Amino acid sequence: MKIPVSEAKGQLTDLVRRAEAGEEVILTRHGNSVARLVPSAPAATPRGRRQLMEMVRAAAAAKRRPGPTAARSQDFLYGDDDGMPE
Numbered sequence: 001m002k003i004p005v006s007e008a009k010g011q012l013t014d015l016v017r018r019a020e021a022g023e024e025v026i027l028t029r030h031g032n033s034v035a036r037l038v039p040s041a042p043a044a045t046p047r048g049r050r051q052l053m054e055m056v057r058a059a060a061a062a063k064r065r066p067g068p069t070a071a072r073s074q075d076f077l078y079g080d081d082d083g084m085p086e
Contacts, residue, residue, distance in 0.1 A: 002026045005034065 001018070005027050008015055015025045015037055025037035044052075078084065 002028055002033070005029050 001023060003011070003015070003025065008025075008027050019025050019037040020039055022039060026033050027035040027037070
């Protein structure tokens with residue numbers, strides 16, 4: 001969609017919504033294109049989010065080292081009898 005800058009001033013909120021939805025909005029001055037409103041990043045699809053989460057899980061699994069879990073890593077600081085710091 002092409003729109004003159006002078007008209008875009010009063011419709012900026014609507015034009016930004018259109019750009020967020022994926023529509024390209026071209027601002028013109030004296031009939032010449034001067035700027036474009038486009039989404040800053042493509043909208044993530046459920047499939048894309050799922051792939052990203054799988055990649056993050058795989059990267060985390062590759063970095064995992066054997067040893068105590070974080071839940072038990074500091075137990076040596078506390079007494080066995082009353083659970084207070086030693």
